[in-house]
Amino acid sequence: MPESHRIQFDLATAEQVLDAQPFSRLLKARITTFGEGTAVLELDIREELEQQNGFLHGGVLAYAADNSLTFAAGSALGPVVLTAGFSIQYIRPARGRTLLARAEVVHAGRRQAVARCDLLTVDDEGTETLCAVAQGTVLNTAGS
Numbered sequence: 001m002p003e004s005h006r007i008q009f010d011l012a013t014a015e016q017v018l019d020a021q022p023f024s025r026l027l028k029a030r031i032t033t034f035g036e037g038t039a040v041l042e043l044d045i046r047e048e049l050e051q052q053n054g055f056l057h058g059g060v061l062a063y064a065a066d067n068s069l070t071f072a073a074g075s076a077l078g079p080v081v082l083t084a085g086f087s088i089q090y091i092r093p094a095r096g097r098t099l100l101a102r103a104e105v106v107h108a109g110r111r112q113a114v115a116r117c118d119l120l121t122v123d124d125e126g127t128e129t130l131c132a133v134a135q136g137t138v139l140n141t142a143g144s
Contacts, residue, residue: 009079011035014071017079027063031071037105037115039071044098045121056094056121056131064101065117065134072103073113073138084112086136088119094131096121112139 014034018024018041027049033040041064043049051057065088074081103117119132 035075037072037076039068039103041068041101042098045096061119061132062088064099065119068101068103068117069115069136070138072105072115076105076108076113077140080142081138082141084137084139086134088132088134090132092131094121096123098122112137
């Protein structure tokens, strides 16, 4: 595809894509880093996102992993991508002020990318604590 016809996919565009996702708006997620095979998603940890023991719900962690993996891969493959699958390992209960989902592509081809993600909580002092890790495969679905 000629360079003049390529879709510009930068942080501003990624923010628009995230805002177009009703579930992301519900969680009040933000994308703060995007490009060159990386993406960082953030969300504030609030009581309504916790499970019965006061920890951030595992489903919220999985959402953040899935979306950050897909955005990181999208920065390498282009904007028309879907998650083919991912796995997540919970390391410790997530509690704090903010959740960070830092993803990076470890391999990208023309049609798919593999990415990994560290999920960290940040407390009031700014200390980051790793609470889960994820890895996924994302497919370029342009033309499908």
